[in-house]
Amino acid sequence: MTSAAPPRLAGKLTTLVIEARVDGRRALLAPRGELVHGCADTLAETLARLPAGIERVDLDMAGVAFTDTAGLQFLDVLNDHSHRRAVPVAATNWNGQPRRILELAGLDTTDPLHSTAHRPPCPRPGPGLAGVPAPARSAVALERSERLHDLEAEVEQLRHAIASRPVIDQARGILMATHGCTSDEAWHLLRETSQVSNTKLRTVAAAITSSAGTGGPPLPPALRAALRTALARLRR
Structure with missing residues (x-):
C-alpha cells in the first residue's frame, strides 16, 4: 500500500x-x-x-x-x-x-x-515555588525564547529555499561532484557558506552555479573563503 x-x-x-x-x-x-x-x-x-x-x-x-x-x-x-x-x-x-x-x-x-510525554508540567508562579529561585525560571523562559527565535529564523530560510529550489539543487549537485560529498552534506555546505559569509542562500547557490559554467565568473573571494571554512568544518 x-x-x-x-x-x-x-x-x-x-x-x-x-x-x-x-x-x-x-x-x-x-x-x-x-x-x-x-x-x-x-x-x-x-x-x-x-x-x-x-x-x-x-x-x-x-x-x-x-x-x-x-x-x-x-x-x-x-x-x-x-x-x-x-x-x-x-x-x-x-x-x-x-x-x-x-x-x-x-x-x-x-x-x-x-518528547513531552513524560515531562513534568511547568511550575506556576506562586508561594508553592519557594524551592525554585526566580532567576532559574527566568533562565528557562529565556532559553525557550531563544530556541523559538532560532527555529523561526531557520524556517524563514527554508521558505526562501523552497522558492529557490532549482538553482539550489544545481549548486548541491555541483558541490557533490566537486567535493565527493552526499546530498545532505552539500546542503550543509551551502548553509554554512551562507552563514559564514552572511550571504543569502540563493545568492550563494547562484554564484556556485555560475562559476561552474564554461567561462563563468569565479566565485567571489568572500564566498570562496566561506566555502573553505564550511568544508573544513564538515571534514573534522
Whole structure:
C-alpha cells in the first residue's frame, strides 16, 4: 500500500510517498521525499487505510530528506491518530536537515512524538515555588525564547529555499561532484557558506552555479573563503 502527495510546486518539490506494510498487528510506514505542503493529508490517508486491529504504528523517517513547518503538522496528525485509536506510535531514524529542525524545535530527535510525554508540567508562579529561585525560571523562559527565535529564523530560510529550489539543487549537485560529498552534506555546505559569509542562500547557490559554467565568473573571494571554512568544518 502506497500513498503519495501531489507536488504543489511543479518541478520544485519531491513528492512524498508513504509505503505501508502490516506485520501482524503492527503497521510499518516508510515515508520518502519531503515533508512540505500536503504531507499531513498524505499521512492521514495512509493511516485511514490501515486495516482494523492494528495495535502499533512505526514510521521509519530515514527516507525523508527535507522538511519545513509542514513537518510539524505531519507529527500532529500522527499524534492525533495515536490518541484517537489508543495505539502507540513512533517516528524514528530522522537524519540530516529534518533532524536539525527537530533539534531547533526542542524535540527528541530519536522520537519527537514522545518528547513531552513524560515531562513534568511547568511550575506556576506562586508561594508553592519557594524551592525554585526566580532567576532559574527566568533562565528557562529565556532559553525557550531563544530556541523559538532560532527555529523561526531557520524556517524563514527554508521558505526562501523552497522558492529557490532549482538553482539550489544545481549548486548541491555541483558541490557533490566537486567535493565527493552526499546530498545532505552539500546542503550543509551551502548553509554554512551562507552563514559564514552572511550571504543569502540563493545568492550563494547562484554564484556556485555560475562559476561552474564554461567561462563563468569565479566565485567571489568572500564566498570562496566561506566555502573553505564550511568544508573544513564538515571534514573534522
